[in-house]
Structure formats: structure tokens, C-alpha cells
Amino acid sequence: MQTSASSKVINENVILKNYEKKVKEEVRLINENLFEMLKLLKIDDSSKIYDDLGLNKGSQAEIDSFEIEIRSSNLVKSTESLSKIVSDLKDLTILNDFKSINSQITSHCQFLRMNENDIDIQLRMAKDVLFKLLQDLQNEYYTSRYK
Template sequence: MHVRAANIVRAGESLMRLVSDLKQYLILNDFPSVNEAINQRNQQLRTLQDECDKKLISLRDEIAIDLYELEEEYYSSSVCEPSDLPLCEAYWNCDSLDSSPPDFSSPLVSAETASSNNQIHASPHLNGGGMVEHS
């Protein structure tokens, strides 16, 4: 009787180990549910990315409009001299001449550049948002 009882206990323990191994195998190798979880998380992150992109585009457009209004105010004020380049042109001209930061205290424009500058202000140009604006 003791031998039979010991065999039954060993068989029970073997079944318990087998069930445990099957559970572990199912948890670790359940590729459809793992793939589904990955796809769901991927979709959540893509949605978050789209929301962030929309917010960034909105901020860019708002900043472009504000910058355009500030430039209009600056160039129509008494502070601006007729020989002044638009800020972006002054930056790029200085950047192409050397790698030092621009010196905005002295005019960067010759008489020839000033006349072409007047033509630039008379023609449509792109603001920071990529929209054509007329000055």
C-alpha cells in the first residue's frame, strides 16, 4: 500500500509539473496575443505621435504669424532704416560671409543691396508658415 501511495503521489507531482510547464510555455510562446499587445501599443504611440505633430504644426503656424506681425511692426516703425535687411536675410548674409554671429549694430547693406532690398519688400514673400504674404 505504501508503494502504491508513493506512486500516486509521484504521478500527481509529475502532473503538477507538466501543468506548470504548459502554463509557462503558453505564457511565453503565445505569439498571437503578444503580437496583438505590440500592435495595440504601436497604435497608441502612433496616435500620440500624430497628436504631437498636429500641436507642433499649430505652434509653428502661430509663431510664423506672430513673427510676420512683429516684422511688419518693426519695418513700419521709426527704428527701421531703409537700408536694413529683413532679419532672416541679415542672418543668412552674415552666416555665409563667416561663421561669426551677426553684428546687428552696423548696417550690412551696400547701396546696390539696398535697392534690391526695396524690390524684395515690394514683392510677395514666404513667411515662416510657408504661406505667401504681400508686404
């Protein structure tokens, strides 16, 4: 039992480390794509870039536009991956949080037992009152002259 619990904790730690690596990688990709998009959007007047590659400004604008589209799609992909990781972590927390689930169940059971005891006491009191009233009615009936 002890080894099972310790292996479960180790397994959860491995899973969490894996998620941590994924989050760091996705955040790095988001930063990289945003930085490169901002570099592309920066307006510079130096035309030597175009001259070195032998491109005119229109061609370079098309290339820049295409690169921005690619980087924005990478950005969307990374943010969707982060959302998926958050969802997975929520599921993992809900499914593996047995301590809080057990404590809630235990407290609810205690509440129901207290209610059960209160209801049992009230039923016994009602039974005693009804028994006494029934005895009084029987005595009255058997001692009456209208029998």
C-alpha cells in the first residue's frame, strides 16, 4: 500500500514536470513569435536589405506579410496548446484530489448521521406522545358508559 501511494506521488510529479516543460516551451514560442512579428512590423528606411537580396519593396512586403501570417498562426497554435494544458491540469486536479473529495463525503455523512439521530429522537417522542394519548383514549373508552 505504501509503495503504491509513493509511486502515485512520483507519477503525479512526473506528469506535472512534463506539463511544466510544455508550458515553458509554449510561452517561449509565443515570445519568439511576437518578437519576430514586431521586428517585421518595424518600419525602417534602409533599402539595403532589399538591395542585398535583389528584391523590390513589393516582393519584400509580400514575404513579410506571409511570415506574419505564419507567425500569427504559430501564436494561435501555442495559445491553444496552453489552453489545452490548463484544461488538462483542471481535469487532473479534479480527478486526483481524493483528499478533498473524501473530506466532503465524510462531512456530508456526518451531517446526515446527525440529522438521522435528530429525526429518530423526534420520532420516539412522537411515538411516546401518541402511545400515551392512545392509552388515555382506551381508558376513556373502556370506562365510558357508551361502550
